[in-house]
Amino acid sequence: MIRSLFKKICSCIAFVLLCNLFSYAQVSFKFNITANGKPLLLNDSSYTNGFNEAYQVTRLKYYISNILFKGDDVMLFNERVLLMDAGNTDSIVFPSSNGNYHSLDFTIGVDSALNCSGAQDEALDPLNGMFWTWNSGYIFFKLEGYSPASKADLGRIEHHVGGYRFPNNVARRITLPFPRKLEVKAGSKHTIIVNIDLDKYWKGISDIKIADQALLMTPGRLAIKAADNFQGMFSIKSIE
């Protein structure tokens, strides 16, 4: 009874705050994924990686967390964990405080503590198919598809890149400087378009050949190789 009363009062307060929010600045992100310079389409379209291996992508999901905006004298931090899905191109919206920002940092992956603190919900709900059941921990980056180069059954590609335990932790911090200073003023709205270049996933700091590693399902050396290519995949395409 007291609890529900408290809840109601809280929601009233939240409502009032929310009304105020509309006068706040808003920054949203859009993540665009490309392969061979074209927007990635799931299922039907075929692409070629740097080793001349053709492939199709049926599923691409990854976690982004601890988003940080750095400015001259301001920092804006959001520790939320977001599950991104190439099949779903909605943008992420954050209320932002005023200031001049020059770069964006975020983690591909999930903080190690959240990998071993029991059952989680929302983006981290095991229902999202991003939690390993036999070797606890989240899959940080999941790419599935087919390739004639794959030696796995049915020509499958299954890359489940994850691992939170030392020395196999593959959470990677990505730093992206803005092409120009981002000035956030009261009431202003900005959209940052981040490009993810899948070509660089196969060929970056490490070489990931489908013929050699169509299946990547456990934390360890191969997962580290794949994760080392993350930084190179991301760039800021534009700020609107």
Next chain:
Amino acid sequence: MKIKVLISFFLFIAAALVFISATNDDGYGPYAPTPLKFVIPTGWPKPPTDIFAKNKLTEEGFQLGKKLFYDPRLSSDKEISCASCHQPFAGFATFDHDLSHGVLNTFTTRNAPALMNLAWMTAYHWDGGINHIEVQPLSPLTAPNEMGSALDTVLLFLKADTSYKRLFKKAFGDANITSQRMLKALAQFTGSLITANSKYDRVMNGRDSFSRFEANGYKHFKVHCASCHKEPLFTDNSFRNNGRPINRFKDNGRMMITGLAGDSLKFKVPSLRNVQYSYPYMHDGSIFSVPQVVDHYMKVTAAQPKGLDSNLGSPIKLTPLQKNELSYFLYTLTDTSFTKSKRFGPDGPVFFKH
């Protein structure tokens, strides 16, 4: 003036909302949880982490977890419950089975461990691959050779069942059924499975005494076994190689999780409580009786195969009489108040597939 009208209007709305929420009933009964206290048995260490820190232990949560544990309808063929493999009368292991039956005539590739004192562990399964008690059920629920289902299927089933809606409401405050709540409820049940009332415990607490046979066995135990099977839990929860050979599943144990060659054939040291009922033994159920286990240790410490744990570095030599004494000591770890517990046992008759 206008402002005042506006304020009183908002206050009126707020008051109305409070009134409505207080009187509305969702039809799933009241929410009045009864908190439970997690009691550490006398003389036992504190658990290394508090598994209930973010999962408030309540009678209602425990009862929901228990219902889930005994419900075969969570499996794909509706025949296999957690309890099919973790049977109360076998100390929550599978009675008399080296490997357990999963759905559709499948078999597990490992022996079902006797579930007990899980709150003192920080890693679950023989290889320690599971890092928290709450996420453990994801493995049997989805494994094709265990319950063979999928998480969304299980949740759909629960959501369609009014009695589960009532139980979730009782345990968590509303009838919303989520994977997190289901897993937390299961952990309330499994984490409560404490066995600490064997003859051994009574002797330690000064309420009983060992026979001369058992007392001698206890001495042998302390010399040869207690370094790994540490009292009072009878495990130090470490991963060790006790000399079992590689089996037909090429099961490398801990190495499959850490990827380290040095962890090959290391398995989690199991507790020996209720060992009288939890046979067959070892990660693959390859030894069928306690005297045969002792034979294994005598043989393996004489042969000293590569990789054998250093705690087994010198030969264990026991006469036939001493072997019996050791076995009799191990049978003092039997706690029938646990294996026959009404609180932990099924509420009605259950059918176990063999």
